[in-house]
Amino acid sequence: MKVWPLKFREMSDGSMLFADDAGGFFKAGEGFLDRYATDNLSAADRMFLKEGSHGFEREHDLPWTSFAYRWTRRQSRPRKMNYVILVPTLRCNLACGYCQVSRAPEKARGFDWSDETLGGVLSFLNGLEGPDIKIEFQGGEPLLRVDLLEAVRDFCREKFSQSQFVVCTNLQRLDARAWAFLDADDTFISTSLDGDRQTHERQRTHDGAVTDAFFRNLGAAVARYSEGKISALPTVDVANPPNFDVLLDSYERYGIRSVYLRPINHQGFARKLHQGDEILARWNRLHSEFIDLLIARNHRTGRFMEEYYFSQCLKRVLRFDADNHVDIRNPNFFAADYVVIDHDGLFYPTDEARMLSRIGRIDLSIGDVATGIDRAKVDVLNSGAFNHFDPDCIHCAYQPFCGTDVVDDISRYGRVDIPRPDTWFCGRHLALFDKVFEVLYRKDEPARASLAAWLGVVAWDDGMAPVHS
């Protein structure tokens, strides 16, 4: 039997995690590592590797084919553009301290789509092949221009057989027309809820009356719509994190069971903030504690909540088809299945690229609605959009599960060729996958119950995470 190359990493309990390029993994002791590295595999080693499909006898046999299949399925292959993020206005009626988008004041001029831009956006949408489309309205505060949202939605409903709309709104001020827009069954709400009232007010609203208005509108929306209509995410200040228990209570009270914990983004106005030293280590520690807290809480209440991104990473470890999240997939080619159109009609590959360009550090725009997507520029970005040949990633046990983030690298370091282990992206994901494997191999009932819920299965048991003893 020829054994596919195995990469390994020490786990928190001192044992070793091994993984092959197709994402097949198992836990083993150091003895196995010695035998593997010195080409002294025992008969039992060989049997274990054979059963786990970590090797093959000849090309095209079943183990070879299944390995090839799993490897291939792990490659992200977006085929058509079906997700467009629109910024009809940059104006906003809040001024959050960490604002990630370099917003414009509510009364400012020249930060909304012109008639020509709207026409260009619709003509771009008209050129998409369909049959489905998802539109995310970002801002600024998009509900300041419900008229533009209506124009886009009307157009899409006509053009595509399936369409879905997400309004990313601060829910501060909703008039009858805004409510009517949100009422539609094909339209969803995404908002920010930074945890408890104090944190939310400190980071976002700055004023008791404004805070009241937000919670009043959120409560009204929750009462008005069924579960699943509203999603929310908290932005966490690592230097001053909210009480996570209170945060989870708050989310659950509003019927939101999936929480995407996000650190204040290192872009836009946010990059000007000083967040203290060792921010990465602190973030990783916070996130890990949050997962432990979730597991204990889920066990206590019997009502399962999840941290969205952790669940995503967990699925990327176990499954070969979990590449529907644009933050983590490999390759992550730009302007392939989604794109951002800014308030001035410029295309950006991601929302982060838009923010980065906005602060004047680098121009990451990739064309505009009048002239189309600049494929030459996209190709330059794409040259760094996969981890297959990175000199550090190729030695990493987590490579098949992980991805890349060129824009984040540019944002933080001004270049894309920083050694991986020195980047925020790598540091964050090493810690995330360490945590994923720690939880996967935990034997306590609370961890198993949460794993089952996060994976959408009825029960999780020991035998489901392979161990070579």
Next chain:
Amino acid sequence: MIPLRVKVEANAEQPFVVRLRSFEANGRQREPEQLNPFEVSLERADPEGADYTGEGGPIRVLGIDPSELDGDVLLVNPRRGTADRLIRSTSSHNTFLVTERCDQVCVMCSQPPKKHHVDLFPYFETAALLAPEGATIGISGGEPTLFKEQLFAFLKRVLAARPDLSFHILTNGQHFEEDDWQTMAGLDQSRIVWGVPLYSHDPAIHDQVVGKPGAQEKLLENLAFLCRVGAAIELRTVLMQPNAPGLPGLARFITTMLPFVQTWAIMQTENIGYGRMNWKTLFYDSSQGFDVVGRAIDFVRSRGIDARLYNFPLCTVPEAYRRLAPATISDWKRAYREECEGCSLKAECGGFFEWHPRDHGYGRLGAVQ
């Protein structure tokens, strides 16, 4: 039970395929030009029978209300005075039995093989072309790929002529060869599901179940072949006493070796054919011992591979797994029992096989409130 064969009188020598139409039944005027050469339309009906005329007729169908036959495609055997309802227009369970020969002798086979074979492919082709819009047609046996030349040619022509049709083909996977690569890759595999049985990851157990030494080895080779030609595979495992304890092991095998299957179907046994003869040593009471089934299902589903329970009455399945148990027992084999009276799940439940024994079945069943 829904009859699959009806009595007919027809004035012909050779068997023929015909589609029955009942224009009056739908309040439509009969317009002869609407009939194609393979159709006949209802002329008159009396309590004993119904008369149809047209280029394909005339024929008289006996003992069944013609309203139940509108749109059905029959294979008429005039000498015997019978007709097989090859396609029942209102059913989603239409299957062509292409042969009764088989090279395996499975211990639970519901349709034990016979040596005699008559090639009916020309009739099946005509019938398929007359199938309702968007139908999925089952191909079964015996072992259909014993006649793979005819089968491939049939599929190629029908798939090309009717872009709306799909096929579900049951095969033991023993007869594909590398030389079939071109032919198989040339078929529109997106419209075919290959239902292939694997009973155990342990070759000894699998080979014993199918009564053929070396069968599992050949099967695994051919599952790899099917993966490489882009075939959609429904892997089928009949749950029985000999293979039930190994189900979690089979689940692990699927996640590592057969991740490309579209669905893994764990199936309950039918008490008919060899299944009835060997019932005492085969039937696994999953209502009492669901643990191995649940663990196996959770294992493959945690890897993103679909797993389903076929032919399981919902009351015998723990609640959390019921959404994975579609009503798969074909309409013409399906029965409900006294215990089903008042069950809140009856509408979604496939019930029991008509021939499921009253006294030797599930230890736990009964209406769910």
